[in-house]
Amino acid sequence: MDIELSAEDLGFRDEVVSFFAENAHKDGEDYNQWRMDWFAKAKDKGGWDVPKWPTQFGGPGWSPTQHYIWEQETAIHATPWDMPFGLGMLAPIVMNYGNEAQQKRFLPDIRARKVNWCQGYSEPGAGSDLASLRTKAVLSEDGTYYTVTGTKIWTTMAHIADWIFCLTRTDDSGRKQEGITFLLFPMNQDGIEVTPIITLGGAHSVNTVHITDVKVPVENRIGEEGKGWTYAKGLLQHERTGLAGVSRSLVALESLKDQARTIARGNSTLMDEPAFKAKVADLEVDLMALEFTELRSLASASAGAAPGPESSIMKLKGTEIQQRIQKLTVEAGGLYSAAWGATSVGPSFARAGMGGYLASRGYTIYGGASEVQKDVIAKNVLGLKKSTSVQTSKENGRNSS
Amino acid sequence: MNFDYTDEQKLLKDSVQRFVADHYALENRIKLASNAPGFSADHWKTFAELGWLTLTFDEAEGGFGGDQVDTMIVMEEFGKGLVVEPFLASIVLGGGAVRRGASKALREAVLPGVMDGSIQLALGYAEEQARFDLDDVVTSAREDGDHYVLNGTKSMVLNAETADFIVVSARTSGGQVDTDGITLFLLDSTSDGVERTNFPTVDGLRASEVKLTNVRVPKEGVLGEVDKGYDILNAVAIDGILAIAAEAIGAMEILYKDTVEYTQQREQFDHPLSEFQVLQHRMVEMFMEYEQCKSLLYRATMETAQGSPGAERTVHALKHLIGKAGAFIGENAVQLHGGMGMTEELRIGHYFKRLLVIDLQFGNSDHHLQKFAA
Numbered sequence: 001m002d003i004e005l006s007a008e009d010l011g012f013r014d015e016v017v018s019f020f021a022e023n024a025h026k027d028g029e030d031y032n033q034w035r036m037d038w039f040a041k042a043k044d045k046g047g048w049d050v051p052k053w054p055t056q057f058g059g060p061g062w063s064p065t066q067h068y069i070w071e072q073e074t075a076i077h078a079t080p081w082d083m084p085f086g087l088g089m090l091a092p093i094v095m096n097y098g099n100e101a102q103q104k105r106f107l108p109d110i111r112a113r114k115v116n117w118c119q120g121y122s123e124p125g126a127g128s129d130l131a132s133l134r135t136k137a138v139l140s141e142d143g144t145y146y147t148v149t150g151t152k153i154w155t156t157m158a159h160i161a162d163w164i165f166c167l168t169r170t171d172d173s174g175r176k177q178e179g180i181t182f183l184l185f186p187m188n189q190d191g192i193e194v195t196p197i198i199t200l201g202g203a204h205s206v207n208t209v210h211i212t213d214v215k216v217p218v219e220n221r222i223g224e225e226g227k228g229w230t231y232a233k234g235l236l237q238h239e240r241t242g243l244a245g246v247s248r249s250l251v252a253l254e255s256l257k258d259q260a261r262t263i264a265r266g267n268s269t270l271m272d273e274p275a276f277k278a279k280v281a282d283l284e285v286d287l288m289a290l291e292f293t294e295l296r297s298l299a300s301a302s303a304g305a306a307p308g309p310e311s312s313i314m315k316l317k318g319t320e321i322q323q324r325i326q327k328l329t330v331e332a333g334g335l336y337s338a339a340w341g342a343t344s345v346g347p348s349f350a351r352a353g354m355g356g357y358l359a360s361r362g363y364t365i366y367g368g369a370s371e372v373q374k375d376v377i378a379k380n381v382l383g384l385k386k387s388t389s390v391q392t393s394k395e396n397g398r399n400s401s
Numbered sequence: 402m403n404f405d406y407t408d409e410q411k412l413l414k415d416s417v418q419r420f421v422a423d424h425y426a427l428e429n430r431i432k433l434a435s436n437a438p439g440f441s442a443d444h445w446k447t448f449a450e451l452g453w454l455t456l457t458f459d460e461a462e463g464g465f466g467g468d469q470v471d472t473m474i475v476m477e478e479f480g481k482g483l484v485v486e487p488f489l490a491s492i493v494l495g496g497g498a499v500r501r502g503a504s505k506a507l508r509e510a511v512l513p514g515v516m517d518g519s520i521q522l523a524l525g526y527a528e529e530q531a532r533f534d535l536d537d538v539v540t541s542a543r544e545d546g547d548h549y550v551l552n553g554t555k556s557m558v559l560n561a562e563t564a565d566f567i568v569v570s571a572r573t574s575g576g577q578v579d580t581d582g583i584t585l586f587l588l589d590s591t592s593d594g595v596e597r598t599n600f601p602t603v604d605g606l607r608a609s610e611v612k613l614t615n616v617r618v619p620k621e622g623v624l625g626e627v628d629k630g631y632d633i634l635n636a637v638a639i640d641g642i643l644a645i646a647a648e649a650i651g652a653m654e655i656l657y658k659d660t661v662e663y664t665q666q667r668e669q670f671d672h673p674l675s676e677f678q679v680l681q682h683r684m685v686e687m688f689m690e691y692e693q694c695k696s697l698l699y700r701a702t703m704e705t706a707q708g709s710p711g712a713e714r715t716v717h718a719l720k721h722l723i724g725k726a727g728a729f730i731g732e733n734a735v736q737l738h739g740g741m742g743m744t745e746e747l748r749i750g751h752y753f754k755r756l757l758v759i760d761l762q763f764g765n766s767d768h769h770l771q772k773f774a775a
Binding site: 122125127128129132153154197198199200202206263264265266270273275276327330331334335336337338339340341342343345346354357358361362364365366369370371374387 | 527529530532533556557578598599600601602603604608610668669670671677678679680728732735736739740742743744745746750753754757758761762765767770771
């Protein structure tokens with residue numbers, strides 16, 4: 001056992017840090033231009049614009065440790081805004097299950113950040129139980145296109161997306177995991193209507209997408225008809241990686257402490273108050289442990305082994321920790337955490353604190369509710385039979401694997 | 402031992418319940434909250450007509466002569482509808498300070514208007530450096546002939562935007578955190594030197610920063626004795642805590658009941674969510690927390706109304722539990738509603754946000770646990 005980074009890894013860290021420093025956004029610089037330049041320069045570094053892509057598609061081929069270092073440094077430094085849907089979710093599916101023409105058609109634009117994608121997955125009646133989705137796709141008699149009709153919900157960034165990757169039902173005669181087909185189509189066309197959903201923090205990022213008689217050429221189908229669930233399951237695993245957000249939490253915890261130190265209490269600060277301090281410490285202990293849980297998973301992945309049981313707890317623990325940090329930020333803001341709207345009153349962090357806390361309540365819902373996640377661990381990791389009070393049919397959970 | 406309401410109290414509860422049922426559909430509440438002045442003048446008039454605005458004032462002065470139990474009845478029902486009218490700010494807080502501290506002449510000048518709804522009040526007790534401590538007061542009041550001259554900023558003042566008079570705490574002597582040396586003043590909100598910065602709060606209500614620059618208040622505007630305002634302020638804060646705790650109970654009831662109902666309707670994995678044991682237990686816990694809060698609310702309210710020794714410690718216990726249980730119930734109501742729980746479209750998010758703010762008002766859960774343990 002050795003917890004020191006190797007000389008190569010330390011060298012890599014230096015290289016990453018100096019890349020970030022050299023290409024930091026300067027005051028007054030046009031943001032979008034900077035963003036495009038940043039990705040271009042990252043590409044020239046040898047695939048740093050697509051860190052998770054395999055080398056045959058232009059990725060850097062980093063070791064797990066290098067990925068970990070990258071995650072840590074991106075949490076500390078300001079890097080350009082990016083969307084995960086095309087880059088991290090669709091691209092792996094296209095690489096694994098798409099044909100060569102599709103790879104040539106879709107991957108370059110994703111890599112160049114030219115096309116924004118959204119994920120057409122959940123439906124009003126299909127949330128945790130995703131396989132019960134009903135958006136219908138009917139193949140034309142000549143077999144050249146599908147006609148798609150249905151409603152998708154919780155579609156993040158649908159209002160700015162150019163394309164959607166969508167799970168549709170082409171057959172409802174068998175098991176519900178069968179008969180699902182994976183289609184890609186543009187958002188800007190007749191028959192697609194995007195309605196915003198305003199969430200508790202007052203933000204608009206998710207939407208309802210109504211799809212009515214939208215024609216999708218068969219060339220836009222990934223893989224075989226009816227096999228979409230298999231592809232989607234692979235994609236869900238991608239969605240889950242990164243949701244733990246350990247690096248971001250480490251940074252957020254430090255800023256929480258800094259914020260609490262700005263709240264004067266007599267001759268000391270809120271950070272010295274026993275009750276508050278104990279909660280921060282309790283949080284820090286859990287986060288320290290989770291950081292090493294992540295490293296253990298990385299190490300076994302690095303040795304080529306299947307992910308160990310420890311990797312299954314990452315999303316659960318990670319999102320819980322993110323929520324606790326947000327909650328303590330609200331506590332630190334005191335009465336000022338209640339202030340809302342444009343007027344700034346009290347400590348500068350208080351306004352964002354409440355918004356962040358409210359948004360964080362979704363972390364244990366989106367991407368698979370924690371309760372479902374625990375069912376999966378009980379079954380797959382602990383090998384337990386389904387609980388006796390309810391019989392859920394096998395493999396129908398969003399997070400079943 | 403008797404936990405029953407009197408016939409009069411039952412009538413009061415029924416009439417508030419009916420008002421909430423008739424006027425507080427979520428869309429109405431959102432509409433009221435998002436347009437100035439943040440509540441309905443018509444509703445306020447109705448409150449006056451129904452006599453609710455007289456609730457806490459002495460019978461001899463035209464009031465209903467009610468105590469904290471009566472306020473509790475009203476506030477619990479208000480909590481079920483997330484009522485935005487400034488009953489708490491004007492009647493419980495501002496009115497509570499005036500009726501306790503104002504001279505007979507001042508009471509006669511102000512209270513009839515408060516009770517008929519034509520005058521509104523507010524209480525400015527918080528200051529930024531004070532966090533949750535009522536006795537940490539930097540705002541100063543300097544004697545100048547037959548006036549006091551006030552300087553400082555009172556923070557997060559509920560209803561200051563529409564209040565005609567604002568009760569503020571200011572330091573007339575002593576050090577920053579001495580309980581002695583605090584004096585309460587009733588100031589006309591249109592006085593020279595009063596500058597209000599108004600803003601919404603996350604729960605759909607409104608508050609203000611009230612900056613006082615050489616504001617002259619005549620000596621008749623002193624509530625209670627000079628330097629001895631803390632006891633009145635503390636008594637008003639206790640009434641405030643009891644009132645918002647009752648409101649919280651109303652909100653908690655909606656949250657747990659809506660969750661029980663929703664999980665019976667929503668099906669996933671071919672079953673209603675309510676059949677999943679893990680969710681059943683969670684809802685049982687929400688219910689248990691609600692009942693425990695209600696018990697402490699009754700205990701603290703009755704002890705306070707009856708002047709029992711130790712009542713204040715029970716109030717600390719109550720405010721601690723309300724904050725803790727409020728977060729638990731609110732967070733789990735959202736969690737069990739899934740994605741829908743995260744939207745502004747369902748009412749549960751709105752109740753959750755009110756509970757979050759209730760925890761922050763008059764000291765959060767930690768603050769009161771420390772006071773309780775002290």
